[in-house]
Amino acid sequence: MRRLKEKxxxxxxxxxxxxxxxxxxxxxxxxxxxxxxxxxETVRELGPSPVSAAIARRANRKEGRR
Amino acid sequence: xxxxVQAEPQEAKAPQGWEPTILAFAxxxxxxxxxxxxxxxxxxxxxxxxxxxxxxxxxxxHYHALRAFERGVDGVFVAG
Amino acid sequence: MIVGRQKPxxxxxxxxxVYGKVLVFGCNTCVAVCHQGGNKExxxxxxxxxxxxxxxxxxxxxxxxxxxxxxxxxxxxxAEADIEWADAVLSLACGVGVxxxxxxxxxxxxxxxxxxxxLGDVEKAGVFTESCQACGKCILGLTGGICPVARCAKRxxxxxxxxxxxxxxxxxxxxxCAWHLIVDRLDALGRLDDYEKLAxxxxxSTERAGGPRKLVNEExxx
Numbered sequence: 001m002r003r004l005k006e007k008x009x010x011x012x013x014x015x016x017x018x019x020x021x022x023x024x025x026x027x028x029x030x031x032x033x034x035x036x037x038x039x040x041e042t043v044r045e046l047g048p049s050p051v052s053a054a055i056a057r058r059a060n061r062k063e064g065r066r
Numbered sequence: 067x068x069x070x071v072q073a074e075p076q077e078a079k080a081p082q083g084w085e086p087t088i089l090a091f092a093x094x095x096x097x098x099x100x101x102x103x104x105x106x107x108x109x110x111x112x113x114x115x116x117x118x119x120x121x122x123x124x125x126x127x128h129y130h131a132l133r134a135f136e137r138g139v140d141g142v143f144v145a146g
Numbered sequence: 147m148i149v150g151r152q153k154p155x156x157x158x159x160x161x162x163x164v165y166g167k168v169l170v171f172g173c174n175t176c177v178a179v180c181h182q183g184g185n186k187e188x189x190x191x192x193x194x195x196x197x198x199x200x201x202x203x204x205x206x207x208x209x210x211x212x213x214x215x216x217x218x219x220x221x222x223x224x225a226e227a228d229i230e231w232a233d234a235v236l237s238l239a240c241g242v243g244v245x246x247x248x249x250x251x252x253x254x255x256x257x258x259x260x261x262x263x264x265l266g267d268v269e270k271a272g273v274f275t276e277s278c279q280a281c282g283k284c285i286l287g288l289t290g291g292i293c294p295v296a297r298c299a300k301r302x303x304x305x306x307x308x309x310x311x312x313x314x315x316x317x318x319x320x321x322x323c324a325w326h327l328i329v330d331r332l333d334a335l336g337r338l339d340d341y342e343k344l345a346x347x348x349x350x351s352t353e354r355a356g357g358p359r360k361l362v363n364e365e366x367x368x
Contacts (some may be wrong), residue, residue, distance in 0.1 A: 023099055030107070033104045037112050049140045051136065051200055052087065054200050129189050
């Protein structure tokens with residue numbers, strides 16, 4: 001997955017931090033909740049990805065035309 | 067026209083009411099079971115996360131994560 | 147095998163961004179082994195192009211496809227529909243495959259997605275080393291199986307030269323001196339006498355210097 005983080009995502013302007021890997025066991029329900037919360041916050045701070053921003057712009061433009 | 071060009075990046079930075087879309091690829095036997103346990107324990111956690119269950123994270127491919135970003139997902143994590 | 151390296155997305159985008167329908171076309175033999183141009187990589191590059199098109203606000207349709215080898219007519223049947231659909235093809239094959247497409251489809255725009263590097267071996271996963279230059283007249287039988295044409299910086303036939311230093315080549319310490327390897331190997335084989343034999347002047351007419359080459363095996367030609 002280094003290929004994605006180091007080679008592919010940077011070429012697309014997508015921060016590598018938007019892709020993460022976690023190891024946990026089936027007994028770690030609270031850790032799952034914590035990972036979800038933390039990762040969501042990390043991504044929230046990064047803001048929309050360039051792709052989702054472009055998709056939103058396109059949708060807005062379509063909205064405007066109507 | 068110029069004003070519009072300037073306005074767009076700002077809109078992209080902090081659009082009002084924006085919520086990140088997160089995609090999780092989870093192993094059936096560990097992370098997905100952990101997510102299930104979180105449910106049984108009635109833990110509340112970020113509703114932004116959508117889960118795709120894999121038979122094993124060994125099934126994961128570069129292409130799966132890349133496709134998610136291509137479709138506008140803001141963050142991807144793989145757990146297993 | 148032929149070793150290649152994917153071009154940066156920026157360069158690929160500049161080549162194909164004027165087209166509405168682009169087929170990213172993998173070649174599943176040599177360049178698939180170096181993880182650069184196989185059918186799996188075609189999927190990735192197609193996704194990268196679609197992503198780029200989205201962020202650029204461009205309307206471009208991108209599909210991925212591929213066959214086992216882009217340098218032989220026999221393999222093309224399964225790809226005809228995809229190629230028919232495309233306005234342009236981004237070939238992830240080596241330069242041979244790209245030009246074979248051009249010969250096969252005279253009016254179809256075809257672009258290279260890879261830089262073709264050399265003929266090499268897989269030293270270990272992810273590491274490729276040049277080991278043959280297809281000079282057309284193999285001398286490995288005389289040099290203990292180590293090629294001074296491909297692996298000596300000066301292509302010497304009666305080496306080593308004075309730049310050989312503790313087994314390394316003077317152009318780069320990381321590069322082993324081919325003639326040091328040859329002598330070691332002849333010694334190990336008990337054939338050091340062969341090293342004493344002077345190599346005659348090589349006939350380079352079979353190499354690229356003799357112009358583009360062609361090989362015809364009459365017995366197979368219909």
